[in-house]
Amino acid sequence: MALLSIAQALITASALLGHASASKSCTADTFMSLGLSNIHILSLNVTSAPNYSTGDSSASGVTSAPISRIPPMVDICFITLQYTHPGQNDVVNTYIGLPLNASDWNTRFLMDGGGGWTAGGLDEIIAPIASGYSSSSTDGGHNSTTSTADWGFMSEGNTNWPALWDFSSVALGEAATLGKMATEIYFGSAPKYSYWNGCSTGGRQGHMMAQRFPTYFDGIVAGSPAINWDRFQLAEYWPAFLAQLLDTQPPACVLDAFSDAAIEACDLLDGVKDGIISLPGQCHFEASSLVGQTVNCSDPNGQIIITDNIAELVKGMWEGPISLEDQFEWYGLNYDADLTSLLATTCTSVHNCTVIPFSISADWARIFLARNSSFSVQGLTRQDFDDLFRESVDQYASIIGTHNTDLTGFKLAGGKMITWHGMQDELIPTNGTVDYYTRVMGRDPTVADYYRFFLAPGVAHCGGGPGFDPSDTVFETLRVWVENGTVPDTLGAIATAVAGSNSSATRTADLCLYPKVFTYVGGDPNDASSFSCI
Template sequence: MVSWISTSISTIMALSGLAQGVLGAGASSCTVSTFSSLTLSNINITNLNVTAVYNYNGANSSSTGGTGGVGMISASTGSTAPTVNICLVYMTYTHPGQNDVVNTWIGLPLEASDWNSRFLMDGGGGWVAGGEDVILEPLMSGYSSSSTDGGHNTTASTADWGLTSEGNTNWPALWDFASVALVEAAVLGKKATETYYGSAPKYSYWNGCSTGGRQGHVMAQQHPDLFDGIVGGAPAINWDKFIPSEFWSPFMAQLLDTQPPLCVLDAFTDAAIEACDMLDGVKDKIISYPGQCHFKASSMIGRTVNCSDPSGTITITKAMTKLADAYWEGPRSAEGRFEWHGFHYDSDMSGMLTTNCTSLHNCTVIPFSISDDWMKVFLARNSSLNTDSLTRLDYDRLFRQSVNQYASVIGTESPDLTEMKLAGTKMIAWHGISDPLIPANGTVDYYTRAMKFDPDVAEYYRFFLAPGVGHCGGGTGFDPSDTVFDTLRAWVENGTVPDTLKGIATAIGHSTSSTTRTGHLCPYPKVFTYTSGDPNKASSFTCV
């Protein structure tokens, strides 16, 4: 059952040319006997492997990155060493009676002098809870770290681990992925750290985006005592709602019998940006005030679009405009009731409406893989379901089922952060407004509910919107992905309250001073606002 992991570890050691030479003071403690007491009361360990690894740079580590695009973003933790000597602890265990198998990795800088006295866990992406390579960047930056596969082989299909058999959800596996294995990896990682160095971490951190952002919110809502600081970027919270909502656009493409090529989707996005770009007073291809943008796709009926792949000219139809409006509006029931938020006008529509075309007029929409998995495996519990056969009432029924059966398991949407407040834990969440995979308004909704639950929530949890930024970074806007972790550390360790969050964007116009521009994003509900002057200067923006 665990041969694929054992092979990964041995391959890294072999391919990296790791010398098993004279052991130093730290290496002499990197043995199974040192960690013989490393366990939890609710697990049975079936394998424990401890190895001293030298000159490790991760170049040969097989990636377990986010499948299906809900990205796994590594922590930005400052300067890193080119290589690192580590004590690698790998264990496999099961929860008695649940027939599950969980793999966990713990990495420790081999010498105590190379440890920065801190513990850091990076998050996963998509269906990937984490993995061996996820501990690399924290280790390279001097942290001890741990990670988990969440109870399933990341190369297996979702149906292989999500169902015990057709028609039956594998509930223990889903619980492992959603929260259980994550918490256990944190506890085991911190215990191993204290065992190895003889002292507990001075500070402990979580840093994740997308699935990793949801995982960070799991810790904040359920186990804040494990971490002093948490980064939850583009969090995949409200999972029970936003995952079926990701199926909405391809479902509407089916109902409307229209599968437009990418060039048409881009034409809608470009037209919306052109219409709403100047709402903030700056022409920079960023819609900073999405709530004030009321572009209607119907205004493009009859417009021709010149395409290059496939090449030719195509005319926008009424059905195409209805599809674009559905993408922006989000799912509504057959009776017109709100089900979930749509995407913003400057989001890349191909994230949900990937099309495979043999010609301009012969395209097939390919549903986003994670939402397709969710509809088939966890809702219909039928891995061979033909989703093209779903009716309007079928979609509404499956949406309700998702909320009713899975909110408590993986929704991660409780606004009650009382335990986090009492623990003294600090959290920063952020979300790119142009995110094409997770609607940013879902995080706005969550933070709004958290503010309502506790009007003083900003004392320990702050949320920043990043106009023009995509999923976990990128895009034309002010991207804070490289600065947010350092901002969190300053808040935790120095008491520096994050009244703004630094973001970096590409300079616009004819800037002569730099190819980039800096902006200081605002904690919600304040709005990042252009005032006057050079839009490439941070002083031209303020928080209102």
């Protein structure tokens, strides 16, 4: 009788925890019903992988457990589905991972986003599974080693529209549907909660989910999002174009000199000297103030005097692209952002450098706009650039722009989304996300009920830098908002400590819900209580 009572108690506890009582066998036969009406399956492979090595990868922000790293080994049921959309001549791979044992499943589903031209892949499902989630991902119709020309062209001069649709949105929605379908087949119940967690391209994908597939996810983290794709890609190309227009190719040390000077001039505007420009709107540093100064470089060695053209180039990178008629096209980088990411150079001497355009923006201009695999920035005129910009907006905004402000479907479905963006982002202009969120606020004054945005001073693209980085807290903040109704008025973040004030290497603070401003109000700058949201 006692043994029976114990067994009943264990069953009750398991039910309360929400675990499925048992999983089916991890074999192809179990998943024969997996599919969608609009796809033709080319292959289905199912593999049982007990003691699969995770490589001890970081699970930052993914798991609520008080650990910083995932287990080195995990038991996984892998499903790889290859399919095509009949008539479109595409091939898409979807990767699904399930905790092999039902007792290891936390009853939730989580997709991690991709980066750059990579929509996702096998690697993106490992950390979620090791943290107890079922997961899926997609290659979006091309793998990470495929050149953009190989998948972006149907033939030279002709855009491969189905491939771009797959990458932009279609394959993402299908991966989510197939992943949750496989979860229900295997465990006998659908996920209680479904989440998206991504940054950069992953942040764009998260916004695309909220816009195109509003019922698919209960919660979305979308950091440093590559939204406004049709506009910011040309803004990323602007530095290389402007460099050739001004016939100046400065080495990295010269660009760093401008960033350092701007930080020196504007760092203390917030009352704290910490290498961060927290109030960029109050910073009015002029690039021209460095004209005539000498920069001592070490890589390569030498001295270079800052010219008017170099200063004009940096000013243009901070302001962003402007049309031939002096009309705003898109935003530039903030003053403390690293300028060398979008304007990389290789140099044999300080006076002999070659500009290397940022690869993703160069691919966008070359493959999708000029539709010419031999296209180069060299020789472009201001009119040429404006034509490319209009081409980008006119032909691609509806496909990959990902800036639709109508989130009504997501709101009505009860979804919750948190976006954050580092103010020192060196790749995607922070103000582009501010612009989007402001437009959503203008459309729906109740937006904060379901979609919240936080700026992170001093943080680079998707993390890093001296500033207040929320990478390790944002997912758990989203989860408790979704599951417990705990509304995030602030977002916990970690920064490099201000030297001399604290024995710790880091400091913490709470980022502010936009449009409130993260403000130093006095006291020890390493103490979170010294900052407020105003």
